[in-house]
Amino acid sequence: MTRRTTLVLQAVAVALVASLVGLLAWQVVNKEAAAGLVSAVQRGETPAAPPLDLPELEGDGRISLASYRGQAVVLNFWASWCEPCKEEAPMLEAAWKRHRERGLVVLGVNAQDFEDDARDFVDRYGLTYPIVHDGPGSSLGRYGLTGFPETWWVDRAGRLVAYVQGEFTQEQLDANIEKALTPS
Template sequence: MARRAKLILQAAAVLVVALLVALLGWRVTEQAEGRGLDDALERGERPRAPELTLDTLDGEGEIRLADYRGKAVVLNFWASWCEPCKDEAPLLEETWQRYREDGLVVLGIDAQDFRVDARKFVERYGLTYPIAYDGNGASLGRFGNTGFPETWFVGRDGRLVGEHIVGPFDEEQLEENVQAALDTPVR
């Protein structure tokens, strides 16, 4: 009986340790996934964009990145307290208006921000492109983002294309990457 109890205790201890190791592995893999995207783009590869499902900023529904398959996407991570984001916003709106008929979507991801501040920001800059809200910033790690603003470009086939722009972009840089995204094949 005592031997059986000892065996059960040993098995439980091994199970707990295995679970902790698995948890650590999962966490490390998740963080490495984002960092790997940058490396792949630099090697000239086109990795698949991580899946994103977030609430809309107005809280009425969800936005899934996968739903934009077939369109080119400018994925811009921003926050209302981020100064360079204020300079980028009008340029993003202009780009969205200019290329939306060609199949371009600008998707803003407002992260680590107060909803109310983000709504005021949207109103102030007259943004009409879709905006998702990621209060706890869970999506940032999936892309390996380290700050604000950061911008990725997703091709029509759901794969990343062009540059990962860390920090503010200029007009020429945006135009070049938008064209690269629009030029990708659907499949």
């Protein structure tokens, strides 16, 4: 084996190992960043909301979270097969109707669900707030989600101000809406 061949083989081996380590590091950093959002908000910090741009559940358009800059957003992640989501849906619809004049938007993110089931759910609960569909659940990791339902509150500047894992109470919903609507 010539010296040159040895060098080439060594370079290939090092590149392969480096790329695998890089891939692993990238995955770990991404997971840490998402988990970091939850702990940052729990510490009272207000990190920027990760980008979100998904197709509408009903309609051909797309909705981007950035398009609601200047409004407060309740970002609710749900699925039709999730039992607590059935309790939350009427509360979210009522909050949307009550506060929309003040600049509040409820944005539902239906994820890991059949589109038809999601549409049936929307009809059953008479939901009128905007809802996007994320079948593969690609947005879940970015927001550090571990299940359904989970809800983030985003202020008018696009910063995360509150988070509830699992089903929220009416008190939590109202208090966090006020927090999101109030300029900091």
